[in-house]
Each structure stands twice: as structure tokens, then as C-alpha cells.
Amino acid sequence: MNVNSLPGLNTLGISLARIDTLGISLARIDFAPYGLNPPHTHPRGTEVLAVLEGTLYVGFVLSNPGPNMKNKLFTKILHPGDVFVFSIGLIHFQFNVGKTKAVAFAGLSNQNPGVITIANAVFxxxxxxxxxxxxxxxxxxxxxxxxxxxxxxxxxx
Structure with missing residues (x-):
């Protein structure tokens, strides 16, 4: 859900000069058993993911960390009630590692955070x-x- 599907999110009553910093988006993500939200990035928003049901393997890649350093993968197994943050612009993913469905809610820090799915964009x-x-x-x-x-x-x- 974003400002296009729910116009009431537009600026949340804040002046237009502050839309990009104060708008929000919300998404419910339903994962089939072994379902994947493939590597992607949100160029205009940080994502906070909360797991309601199931078990998710999540991660992000810290790229271009500095001289003489490799890109680093950070991962975690999340269970119901767990929360994980993906900072703006980082490539990240979620994978249902369970034999049952999983449900998560994602809050994004921009009313239009954008999404670029890496494989789709490149190939x-x-x-x-x-x-x-x-x-x-x-x-x-x-x-x-x-x-x-x-x-x-x-x-x-």
C-alpha cells in the first residue's frame, strides 16, 4: 500500500516540502512454503519487516564498505514477533524456510519507496x-x- 492506492497517506497532513521524509508505505507479504521475495532494493525508503507467522530467512548485502573490504552478507532467521530493518538502498531478500506459509508486514519510510528487483532489472x-x-x-x-x-x-x- 502506498500513496497511489491510499491517497490519505499523502504527506500525512505535513507540508509538501517534507513528503519524502515523512510519508510511509505498508505491505503485507504472504509467503507460500519455500516462497521467496527475491533480491531487491528500495531506492527511496528504509524497510522494517515484522514476522507474524512462519519462519523467514532474511538478509542484506552491505556493498562498497570501504577500502580492502568485501561486500558483506548479513542474515538472520526470523520467527513470529521478530523484526528486521533493511536500510534504504541495500539489496535484500526474504525466504520462507518453513513447510507452512509465512506472513510478514513491511513498513517503509517513504510513501513511494520504489522497488528494483535485481534479476528483473539486469536480465x-x-x-x-x-x-x-x-x-x-x-x-x-x-x-x-x-x-x-x-x-x-x-x-x-
Whole structure:
């Protein structure tokens, strides 16, 4: 839910100059057993995730941490009542590791936090990113890139 689906969120009665810092969004996420919310990022909002049912394996990648440091993955297994924070712009994911459904609520610190799903953006762009670029970037054969790009399609029905 964001300002587009619930106009009452717009500015929360605050002056227009402060929309980006005070707006909020809320999302309920229902996970099937072993369901995945794939790696993605919110370029304009921090996410607070609260688990209501089930067990989620969650994590984020701290990228470009500094000189002589590698990107670092932080993960945690969350149970009902647990809360986890994904800072603005970090690539993160959630995965239901249980045999039953899982339910979580995500609060985001912007009325329009945006979402960029990493695989969709890289392998599903229209027009596609050049095979040579992706093969070199991911250090794989162009056939692998072609295969991955072929997996992304959009059903407009």
C-alpha cells in the first residue's frame, strides 16, 4: 500500500516540502512454503519487516564498505514477533524456510519507496542489455546470459 492506492497517506497532513521524509508505505507479504521475495532494493525508503507467522530467512548485502573490504552478507532467521530493518538502498531478500506459509508486514519510510528487483532489472530489461556486457560483468559464457534473459517475460493479460 502506498500513496497511489491510499491517497490519505499523502504527506500525512505535513507540508509538501517534507513528503519524502515523512510519508510511509505498508505491505503485507504472504509467503507460500519455500516462497521467496527475491533480491531487491528500495531506492527511496528504509524497510522494517515484522514476522507474524512462519519462519523467514532474511538478509542484506552491505556493498562498497570501504577500502580492502568485501561486500558483506548479513542474515538472520526470523520467527513470529521478530523484526528486521533493511536500510534504504541495500539489496535484500526474504525466504520462507518453513513447510507452512509465512506472513510478514513491511513498513517503509517513504510513501513511494520504489522497488528494483535485481534479476528483473539486469536480465529482463527491454531492450536487453548487450550479452557481451553481462557476460563480462558476471564472468560467465554468453550462452548463460542468453538463457537467463530468456527466462524473463511479461504477461500483459
Amino acid at each position: 529482463g530489461s527491454d531492450p536487453p542489455i548487450n550479452d557481451d556486457v553481462l557476460a563480462k560483468a558476471f564472468q560467465v559464457d554468453k550462452k548463460v546470459v542468453d538463457y537467463l534473459q530468456s527466462q524473463f517475460w511479461w504477461d500483459n493479460n
